[in-house]
Amino acid sequence: MKELRHLNKYFLKYKYKLIVGIIITIIARIFLLFTPRYVRKIFTAIEQALDGTLTKEAFRSELFIAILYIVGAAVVAGIFTFLMRQTIINVSRYIEYDLKNEIYQQYQRLSLNFYKKNRTGDLMNRISEDVGRVRMYAGPAIMYSINTITLFVIALIFMFNEAPMLTLYTVIPLPILSVAIYKLSREIHKRSTIVQEYLSKLSTFTQESFSGIAIIKSYGLELQTATNFTELSNDSRDKQLSLVKVSALFFPMMILLIGVSNLMVIYIGGLQYINGEIESLGTIAEFIIYVNMLTWPVATVGWVTSIVQQAEASQKRINEFLKIESEIQNPTQEPFHIVGDIAFNNVSFTYDDTNIQALKDVSFKVNHGETLAIIGKTGSGKSTILDLIGRLYDIDSGTLLIDENPVNLINLNDLRTNLGYVPQDAFLFSDTIKNNIKFGKEDATDEEVIQAAKYAQVHKNIMGFKNGYDTILGERGITLSGGQKQRISIARAIIKDPKILLFDDCLSAVDTETEEKILKNLNKLTSGKTTIIVSHRISAAKNADKIIVLDNGKIIESGTHETLINTDGYYKDLYLKQLSESDAK
């Protein structure tokens, strides 16, 4: 229960609702227990009518009153049972909602390193399935526990008052039932976890197959994929069947144990009646109803124990994530007004998951209003430089200064709101084109959206779609070409009007003519802003104020386009190669 203590703050938050729920549960059970007592009264009345101690008239009225009580109590118990679910189960839904939000907010706080170390499926599981299991503890487990305790205590008091020996014999099989259900629930849980694993394997497989349907079709892999699917679904079916086998035992076992208890009541009760130890046959009838009433709550003791154990395990997994402190923390609430000077002094950085040293002693400076181009082979560390400026990771050594302040001492929110980052793989949400652009500035007007799209040279493409800026992208909408995605992603950064613009090879899928136009527009737009353009193309770098060339994490050349094409090295070779390629076209 140690891990589940995390939920105490939520129980405290909803304490009044819970207390009302508990009172309602107790009332509901008390009314439910009216029935057996009135059944006994009916039996006693019948006996008295038969031996003549009760007149026909009196018997009728006794019978009528008893039936009225039974019906009335059942109606009241029904209403309170409804209210009991409305209060306690509702509280568990509130707690589920709060916990999901708490986990989601923690996910958002955590750094990229966290996401690299944990699989997306695992993150999703903890926020959905694990929270679901914890909810079962916060709601049904608590409700059934109160239910069982109340029913048991009241029923036992009534029963002991009536016939103490008979009570003892009647309750003997109940703990056996409880233990048996507990064992069965554990087995059911074990098997259903395996079933769940197979279900998620199946859904991952189908999701990947449909996302990659173009590849499957073009390589003629339909048959092979279908065979793989069949194998997986055969395994899944076998696991389902093994689960069904165990869960099918649940009710027969309950019925068997109820039967045994009923037989004991009838046998022992019968003997006691013959010996005159109990006054009326009505007591036997009353006890049979008690046994049937108590069986389900007793069975739930086993079930609830297994729910609590599962919830404890799930909450442990949730707590593991909640306890993690983000490596990237906002160091201050002090506002920081960014101008845009960036300086790297002997910066080195190693990715701790792969141990790859992506940057080694890198030093350069870009003043506000200047444009820096970064050129280099793949894997040379270009994107890493941009990630470090946005503080997605912290540097290992050296200094990274923004306006002469170490980046890790600047207000993180101010830093990031002043950055316009266009990643290498443009990511667009399944939403309208307009909203995708407005992601950079939520309150942007339609005119601003159109202007940004024009600067990014994508306005004409957008107007070519039937629904224009309201065109839905993604799974339910249209699929854009790589170049179109990149340009929408550029428009998103432009509309933000940030102090620092970071373009990570984001014109790679655009033809050189469009690239030229976009760069010209950017020139106009970026006056006064610091711009860093990562590219494999000389055309994107040539107008920059400064160019650095990276190789294997080190700066191997730096200067302007003019100086670099006159110096033997990587830049000049690349320039000559790309020049001859464009001449050949």
Ligand SMILES: Nc1ncnc2c1ncn2[C@@H]1O[C@H](COP(=O)(O)OP(=O)(O)OP(=O)(O)O)[C@@H](O)[C@H]1O
């Ligand atoms: N998130 C990451 N985790 C671990 N290692 C990484 C990560 N990102 C990059 N690396 C490694 O760091 C090195 C530098 O990568 P980086 O992405 O900065 O290169 P790049 O010059 O931008 O390459 P490209 O031109 O292909 O985009 C590479 O060896 C890469 O494998």
